[in-house]
Amino acid sequence: MFSAYFLTDNQAILESKNLSPLRLVRLMCEFSPMSSPFIPPATQEIENEIFRRAGVELSVLRLDTMHPLVNGNKWFKLKYNLLEAKQQNLTTLLTFGGAYSNHIFATAAAGNLFGFRTIGVIRGEERLPLNPTLDFAKQQGMQLVYLNREAYRQKHTRELQEDLRQRFGDVFIIPEGGSNLNGVRGCTEIVSDTGKFDTICLACGTGTTLAGIALSLNQNKRVIGFPVLKKGEFIAQEIDNLLKNYLDSELPAPTHSPAPWELICDYHFGGYAKVNDQLLMFSKQFEQQNSLLLDYVYTAKMFYGVIDLLHLGFFQKGDRLLLIHTGGLQGNIGMEKRL
């Protein structure tokens, strides 16, 4: 069940500016029926001759190790959605995703962890046996329902959401990927202290995580996003919209303008969830050299991009890069089965 802390101090949590996200998750876990604790993300330095020669420092923020099930950017995107659901006294979360979705996986686990019923609306037809992601979600208690691709495209519309409410009752709807303003708000807490780092790099799907990170940093930092979809340039507009909507909302806003950000769209490897031998080989080699697993859909493409850009002289001597490991390793199980 949700913690007594939530029930009594929910409002205090939402209003508190001093309670760090990690303190919050610790408090949540003290009351959690599951024993795995949330741990603060470590910063891991990457030792590499190429970087040394270029005079560029590179470290990784390991969001992937925060919790075995609810980790990466997913925890940050879910946090304020769960709190808002609780505030509205809603006990069922309904969300959307593809058959291998990290967001479906994490929402199912978070629902189980914090006492919510969960419904996953999955794009496409049911395929049995379930793939590892959906099998896990089901084991966590998530009810899986399927929408054909055409209906799924209507997921943002009032009509479809009303249909779902008619069918499942009063549910708290979280958009696909957790990409709403609650998601952005959570992501403002990812990089609480950039310390010596001046350049933050991360993979982008919807741009929600980038928007949150850019909001949390000042003009002395820069954020570089690597879209994992083909023709990812359109994400820039989505990020602009998220930033504008966030700053126009009543959510806690920074006192400074968002950090400058840009997208580098050349490392999608053919599109979303597409991989080739080059990427797989890079990923394996990187893992062996640095004892750090990368997911093929997001982080491997971003890491590849950063290292390629380094070879191309994009980064300058003295640059200090912090790469965000946004998790997603659960997806490798399904991907490896398909390769």
Ligand SMILES: Cc1ncc(COP(=O)(O)O)c(C=O)c1O
């Ligand atoms: C592992 C991982 N990394 C990065 C992203 C991209 O995040 P965003 O959609 O906020 O750009 C996602 C999708 O949420 C993800 O699952």
